Amino acid sequence: MxxxxxxxxxxxxxxxxxxxxxxxxxxxxxxxxxxxxxxxxxxxxxxxxxxxxxxxxxxxxxxxxxxxxxxxxxxxxxxxxxxxxxxxxxxxxxxxxxxxxxxxxxxxxxxxxxxxxxxxxxxxxxxxxxxxxxxxxxxxxxxxxxxxxxxxxxxxxxxxxxxxxxxxxxxxxxxxTVSIRPGKPNAAASSFMSSIFRDTMQGNLSNCPVDESYELWHxxxxxxxxxxxxxxxxxxxxxxxxxxxxLPGRCDSIGAMIAAMTAVAGPEPATRITWDRDPVIEAIVNGWRGRVTLGRAIDLGFVADDSFEDSVRWFLEDDIAR
Amino acid sequence: MxxxxxxxxxxxxxxxxxxxxxxxxxxxxxxxxxxxxxxxxxxxxxxxxxxxxxxxxxxxxxxxxxxxxxxxxxxxxxxxxxxxxxxxxxxxxxxxxxxxxxxxxxxxxxxxxxxxxxxxxxxxxxxxxxxxxxxxxxxxxxxxxxxxxxxxxxxxxxxxxxxxxxxxxxxxxxxxTVSIRPGKPNAAASSFMSSIFRDTMQGNLSNCPVDESYELWHxxxxxxxxxxxxxxxxxxxxxxxxxxxxLPGRCDSIGAMIAAMTAVAGPEPATRITWDRDPVIEAIVNGWRGRVTLGRAIDLGFVADDSFEDSVRWFLEDDIAR
CATH class of the missing domain: 3.40.50.720 (NAD(P)-binding Rossmann-like Domain)
Structure with missing residues (x-):
C-alpha cells in the first residue's frame, strides 16, 4: 500500500x-x-x-x-x-x-x-x-x-x-472550515476562524474581522x-x-464559539480578541454558508462534531500538549 | 458593435x-x-x-x-x-x-x-x-x-x-437538443434526434438507435x-x-415527434426510419434528462417552443425552401 x-x-x-x-x-x-x-x-x-x-x-x-x-x-x-x-x-x-x-x-x-x-x-x-x-x-x-x-x-x-x-x-x-487549526495565520479568508481561539489561548492578541453574530459551518x-x-x-x-x-460539520456563531472556548479554557482568552472589521475578508466569508443540513454524508458513514467545546479540548490535547 | x-x-x-x-x-x-x-x-x-x-x-x-x-x-x-x-x-x-x-x-x-x-x-x-x-x-x-x-x-x-x-x-x-438541425449527421450522440426527421423528409433512410418511448428535451x-x-x-x-x-424547451417522446412530423409532412417520412439499437448511443443519451420544468428562463424573457409541429414547419420553411 x-x-x-x-x-x-x-x-x-x-x-x-x-x-x-x-x-x-x-x-x-x-x-x-x-x-x-x-x-x-x-x-x-x-x-x-x-x-x-x-x-x-x-x-x-x-x-x-x-x-x-x-x-x-x-x-x-x-x-x-x-x-x-x-x-x-x-x-x-x-x-x-x-x-x-x-x-x-x-x-x-x-x-x-x-x-x-x-x-x-x-x-x-x-x-x-x-x-x-x-x-x-x-x-x-x-x-x-x-x-x-x-x-x-x-x-x-x-x-x-x-x-x-x-x-x-x-x-x-x-x-x-476546520477550526481550531494549529500553526500560524495564513492567507485563507477563514484564517481568523482559528486564530481568535488558537492565538488567544496561547496568550496572544488576535483580530476578529467580522461581527460575533457571523455563523460558520465548521x-x-x-x-x-x-x-x-x-x-x-x-x-x-x-x-x-x-x-x-x-462533509458533516456544525453551525455556530463566532460568539457561541467564543463562549465554548471560555467554558473550557476560562475567561482570559476572549479578552485578547480585537474587533476591527475587514471588508475584504467580510466580502469573501459572507459569500459562504453557515447552515448546512446533515444528510448523505452521515448515511455514508462520515461523522459530525458534537460541540465546539470538544474542538477546544482536542486542540489543547493534540496541538498544545504535543 | x-x-x-x-x-x-x-x-x-x-x-x-x-x-x-x-x-x-x-x-x-x-x-x-x-x-x-x-x-x-x-x-x-x-x-x-x-x-x-x-x-x-x-x-x-x-x-x-x-x-x-x-x-x-x-x-x-x-x-x-x-x-x-x-x-x-x-x-x-x-x-x-x-x-x-x-x-x-x-x-x-x-x-x-x-x-x-x-x-x-x-x-x-x-x-x-x-x-x-x-x-x-x-x-x-x-x-x-x-x-x-x-x-x-x-x-x-x-x-x-x-x-x-x-x-x-x-x-x-x-x-x-436542437431539433430539427439542418445539414449532415455528426458525432453528437443526439445526431439521430434530427436526422430521423430531416433525412426522411428528404427521401432518405435514417436509423433511430433508441426506442420510440425515449423522451427528450428539445x-x-x-x-x-x-x-x-x-x-x-x-x-x-x-x-x-x-x-x-x-434554456426553455419541450419534452416529447421520439414517437410523439414522429407523429408530429406525420401530421405536417404526411405518412411517407416515418416509413423511412430504421430501428437498429445502438448501445453506445443509448449509454450516452440515457444519461441525459428529458423532463425539465420551465422557470427562471421564462421569468427572464426567454421563450419556449409550443409544439414539434412548429419545428417541422420551420424546418421546411427555413432549411428546405431556402
Missing amino acids: HILITGGGGFIGQKLARALAAQGRLRGAEISKLVLTDLGEPAAIEAPFEVVRLASDLSDGSSRETLFADHGPFDVIFHLAAVVSGAAEADFDLGIRVNLFGTLGLFEAARAQGNAPVVVYASSMAVHGGMAPDPIVDGVELNPQTSYGAQKAMGELLLTDMSRKGFLDGRGLRLP TAPRTVIRNFIHAAEMDGGALGENRCIN | HILITGGGGFIGQKLARALAAQGRLRGAEISKLVLTDLGEPAAIEAPFEVVRLASDLSDGSSRETLFADHGPFDVIFHLAAVVSGAAEADFDLGIRVNLFGTLGLFEAARAQGNAPVVVYASSMAVHGGMAPDPIVDGVELNPQTSYGAQKAMGELLLTDMSRKGFLDGRGLRLP TAPRTVIRNFIHAAEMDGGALGENRCIN
Missing part, C-alpha cells in the same frame, strides 16, 4: 500522515510507503513504514512527472494541495494554475498509472453560495462566490467524470482526519453517480 | 449570423463587423456590415492571439465552438483540450480586452443527470454523466466566476436563435449570482 499526500506539509496533511502512521494499514493492507509532498519539504513524521518528504510544485508538469516516475505508482492519493481562498481571490491566475490545472494534472498522472487509484480530493464548502437555498441541502446547485470555490467545484466535476470513466476512483469531500481537525480516512476506506461505488459530498 | 461567433461555421452559428444580419443592430448599436470563426472557414452570409470568415483553432493559444490581435476588441462574443458529446466521450483528452482549455483561453482573451465584453456561452442540458431529480428544476446540482456535460459545466463555473470578477459579462445557456433552431439574441440583449446583472440557466 503506497500512499501520496499532496499538501503534505500543511496541518491536515501532517495530522493525516500521523493518523496513518498510528494505524499502519489502509484499505485492508499494510502501508509500506507514504510520500508527503508540498511546495516546501514537509516536516518529518515517525511511522512504521518508509516516509518520503518532497519539495515539489504540482502545478508544474515536469515536477509531477518526476514525482510519479520516482515514487509511483500509488494506491491511494490524498489531494490536499491548493492555493487558499484569500490568495486565489487576490490572484485569479495563480488559483487557476494551481487549483484547476494542478488538480487536472494530478488526476491525469493518477490516470496514467493505469491502476485507477483511490483519490480523496479536498473540496470545500466554498463551492456553495449565491443563489443556493439557506440552509444548504444535498443536491443544490454549486454556485460559488469566490474563485477558490469555483476552482474547487471544477475539480469536483473532473473527479466525478474521471471516476465514471474508470481513470481513477474518486471521493470528493467538501470541507467545512469541523474539528480530529473529525476531518477521521472523515478523510473513512473516505479512503469506503467503497467508492457507494457514492453513486456523484463522487462529491458535503 | 463588433461581434465574434466561435463555431461560426456550424448551423447555429450560421443561423445566428443571418439573424444578426437581418436585424443589423444589437444592444442598441449598429453592427459594424461580424467575425465568424471555426476550424474550417465558415460559409459566407449576406449582411449590411463587414463579415470576416476565419479558419482558426481556438484551442490553440497562438491562433486565439492572432484572432484577437487582428480583429478584436469585440463587444459581444457568442461562444458556440465545442467538441460534441459523442466525440468528447470517445476522446476525453480532446474534449478537455477544446471544451475546457479552449473555453478558458477564449474567456481569458475576452478578459484581456479590458472592456468586459458580453459573452454568450453555449452550455448544454447535458450538464444535468445522475443524482439530479426528475424532472430537472432550477437550482439542482449539476451532475453530468458525460465528459461533454462535465466540460460544459466547468465552463459555466468559469463564466460565472469571471463575470463576478468583472472580467467579462457572461450569460450561459444550457441548450436542449427546442427548434428558430427558438434557440431568438434565445441567443435575447441573452446578448438582456442586462447580464438580471441573472444574479449565477450566470447560467436552463
Whole structure:
C-alpha cells in the first residue's frame, strides 16, 4: 500500500500522515510507503513504514512527472494541495494554475498509472453560495462566490467524470472550515476562524474581522482526519453517480464559539480578541454558508462534531500538549 | 458593435449570423463587423456590415492571439465552438483540450480586452443527470454523466466566476437538443434526434438507435436563435449570482415527434426510419434528462417552443425552401 499526500506539509496533511502512521494499514493492507509532498519539504513524521518528504510544485508538469516516475505508482492519493481562498481571490491566475490545472494534472498522472487509484480530493464548502437555498441541502446547485470555490467545484466535476470513466476512483469531500487549526495565520479568508481561539489561548492578541453574530459551518481537525480516512476506506461505488459530498460539520456563531472556548479554557482568552472589521475578508466569508443540513454524508458513514467545546479540548490535547 | 461567433461555421452559428444580419443592430448599436470563426472557414452570409470568415483553432493559444490581435476588441462574443458529446466521450483528452482549455483561453482573451465584453456561452442540458431529480428544476446540482456535460459545466463555473470578477459579462445557456438541425449527421450522440426527421423528409433512410418511448428535451433552431439574441440583449446583472440557466424547451417522446412530423409532412417520412439499437448511443443519451420544468428562463424573457409541429414547419420553411 503506497500512499501520496499532496499538501503534505500543511496541518491536515501532517495530522493525516500521523493518523496513518498510528494505524499502519489502509484499505485492508499494510502501508509500506507514504510520500508527503508540498511546495516546501514537509516536516518529518515517525511511522512504521518508509516516509518520503518532497519539495515539489504540482502545478508544474515536469515536477509531477518526476514525482510519479520516482515514487509511483500509488494506491491511494490524498489531494490536499491548493492555493487558499484569500490568495486565489487576490490572484485569479495563480488559483487557476494551481487549483484547476494542478488538480487536472494530478488526476491525469493518477490516470496514467493505469491502476485507477483511490483519490480523496479536498473540496470545500466554498463551492456553495449565491443563489443556493439557506440552509444548504444535498443536491443544490454549486454556485460559488469566490474563485477558490469555483476552482474547487471544477475539480469536483473532473473527479466525478474521471471516476465514471474508470481513470481513477474518486471521493470528493467538501470541507467545512476546520477550526481550531494549529500553526500560524495564513492567507485563507477563514484564517481568523482559528486564530481568535488558537492565538488567544496561547496568550496572544488576535483580530476578529467580522461581527460575533457571523455563523460558520465548521469541523474539528480530529473529525476531518477521521472523515478523510473513512473516505479512503469506503467503497467508492457507494457514492453513486456523484463522487462529491458535503462533509458533516456544525453551525455556530463566532460568539457561541467564543463562549465554548471560555467554558473550557476560562475567561482570559476572549479578552485578547480585537474587533476591527475587514471588508475584504467580510466580502469573501459572507459569500459562504453557515447552515448546512446533515444528510448523505452521515448515511455514508462520515461523522459530525458534537460541540465546539470538544474542538477546544482536542486542540489543547493534540496541538498544545504535543 | 463588433461581434465574434466561435463555431461560426456550424448551423447555429450560421443561423445566428443571418439573424444578426437581418436585424443589423444589437444592444442598441449598429453592427459594424461580424467575425465568424471555426476550424474550417465558415460559409459566407449576406449582411449590411463587414463579415470576416476565419479558419482558426481556438484551442490553440497562438491562433486565439492572432484572432484577437487582428480583429478584436469585440463587444459581444457568442461562444458556440465545442467538441460534441459523442466525440468528447470517445476522446476525453480532446474534449478537455477544446471544451475546457479552449473555453478558458477564449474567456481569458475576452478578459484581456479590458472592456468586459458580453459573452454568450453555449452550455448544454447535458450538464444535468445522475443524482439530479426528475424532472430537472432550477437550482439542482449539476451532475453530468458525460465528459461533454462535465466540460460544459466547468465552463459555466468559469463564466460565472469571471463575470463576478468583472472580467467579462457572461450569460450561459444550457441548450436542449436542437431539433430539427439542418445539414449532415455528426458525432453528437443526439445526431439521430434530427436526422430521423430531416433525412426522411428528404427521401432518405435514417436509423433511430433508441426506442420510440425515449423522451427528450428539445427546442427548434428558430427558438434557440431568438434565445441567443435575447441573452446578448438582456442586462447580464438580471441573472444574479449565477450566470447560467436552463434554456426553455419541450419534452416529447421520439414517437410523439414522429407523429408530429406525420401530421405536417404526411405518412411517407416515418416509413423511412430504421430501428437498429445502438448501445453506445443509448449509454450516452440515457444519461441525459428529458423532463425539465420551465422557470427562471421564462421569468427572464426567454421563450419556449409550443409544439414539434412548429419545428417541422420551420424546418421546411427555413432549411428546405431556402
